[in-house]
Amino acid sequence: MPTTTAAQGREQDKREYDAFLAGCPTRELLSRLTDKWVALVIPALVDGPQRHSELAHRIAGVSQKMLTQTLRTLERDGLVTRTVTASVPVRVDYALTPLGHELFPVMLAIKSWAEAHMDQVFEARARFDAQPQA
Amino acid sequence: MPTTTAAQGREQDKREYDAFLAGCPTRELLSRLTDKWVALVIPALVDGPQRHSELAHRIAGVSQKMLTQTLRTLERDGLVTRTVTASVPVRVDYALTPLGHELFPVMLAIKSWAEAHMDQVFEARARFDAQPQA
DNA sequence: CAGTATCCCAACGGATACTG
DNA sequence: CAGTATCCGTTGGGATACTG
Numbered sequence: 001m002p003t004t005t006a007a008q009g010r011e012q013d014k015r016e017y018d019a020f021l022a023g024c025p026t027r028e029l030l031s032r033l034t035d036k037w038v039a040l041v042i043p044a045l046v047d048g049p050q051r052h053s054e055l056a057h058r059i060a061g062v063s064q065k066m067l068t069q070t071l072r073t074l075e076r077d078g079l080v081t082r083t084v085t086a087s088v089p090v091r092v093d094y095a096l097t098p099l100g101h102e103l104f105p106v107m108l109a110i111k112s113w114a115e116a117h118m119d120q121v122f123e124a125r126a127r128f129d130a131q132p133q134a
Numbered sequence: 135m136p137t138t139t140a141a142q143g144r145e146q147d148k149r150e151y152d153a154f155l156a157g158c159p160t161r162e163l164l165s166r167l168t169d170k171w172v173a174l175v176i177p178a179l180v181d182g183p184q185r186h187s188e189l190a191h192r193i194a195g196v197s198q199k200m201l202t203q204t205l206r207t208l209e210r211d212g213l214v215t216r217t218v219t220a221s222v223p224v225r226v227d228y229a230l231t232p233l234g235h236e237l238f239p240v241m242l243a244i245k246s247w248a249e250a251h252m253d254q255v256f257e258a259r260a261r262f263d264a265q266p267q268a
Numbered sequence: 269c270a271g272t273a274t275c276c277c278a279a280c281g282g283a284t285a286c287t288g
Numbered sequence: 289c290a291g292t293a294t295c296c297g298t299t300g301g302g303a304t305a306c307t308g
Binding site: 017019021023025026027035036058061077078106114115118119122123124129 | 150151152153154155156159160161163164165167168169170172173174178192193194195209210211212213233236237239240243244245247248249251252253254255256257258259261262263
Binding site: 066069 | 300301302303308
């Protein structure tokens with residue numbers, strides 16, 4: 001157990017990790033969280049457990065490859081549970097874990113922000129594209 | 135101007151767009167916002183205008199290609215301004231627009247979430263990887 | 269229904285070199 | 289310093305076909 005300097009201890013209270021640093025493992029986590037499908041799957045699951053097919057229906061246009069891949073990663077990262085019910089055919093339900101519920105507001109915020117500010121972004125793009133390219 | 139049914143009018147108050155729909159333009163915006171570099175650039179700019187080289191320093195490990203590309207997209211979408219000061223050598227400052235400031239808390243939330251929950255994710259991964267692969 | 273496995277193209281993104 | 293251009297390997301992600 002290493003001793004800590006006063007300067008280190010001051011910072012250590014709040015942040016053990018810093019995504020601004022290149023070697024920080026949060027970089028990798030950040031790149032996983034900043035994923036279009038994650039931003040849709042997490043909000044889709046907040047109403048309660050959903051089946052694979054239900055999710056595919058709610059998240060229109062998602063390929064089953066990406067849906068499965070996204071769910072697997074979320075499961076591994078402890079954000080989603082996968083429950084198999086033995087029946088014919090088999091039934092699989094996905095649900096948010098407590099950790100997943102903690103992430104939910106953040107993911108919803110991105111999705112909502114996009115929906116709420118789409119028009120403003122459109123206007124900005126029109127303005128940008130209109131200016132003579134110097 | 136089309137008339138609206140009661141059911142439509144009720145929904146229309148809050149959402150004109152829905153990222154769950156495949157054709158919705160917010161899908162494209164969402165995929166831009168869910169970007170690792172955006173999640174780092176926006177928080178980095180909140181302290182005030184920053185130069186290209188300053189940003190590159192704060193966001194350790196970012197290539198200048200990705201930094202420039204990210205800044206260009208953010209500028210086009212109206213989230214960031216680019217100010218050129220004619221001097222030798224030329225000085226370029228980037229700053230958040232009001233719209234960018236609105237996005238800031240959302241981006242900070244993701245970055246902070248990753249930093250705050252890194253350990254829990256690590257534990258979840260260890261548990262997941264430890265279980266016999268059925 | 270849920271999932272795996274291929275194939276394959278397009279986009280991401282780093283490295284490097286060059287311009288104003 | 290800021291930025292563009294090129295090269296090129298890696299990854300993302302859709303389409304399709306097949307298994308339990």
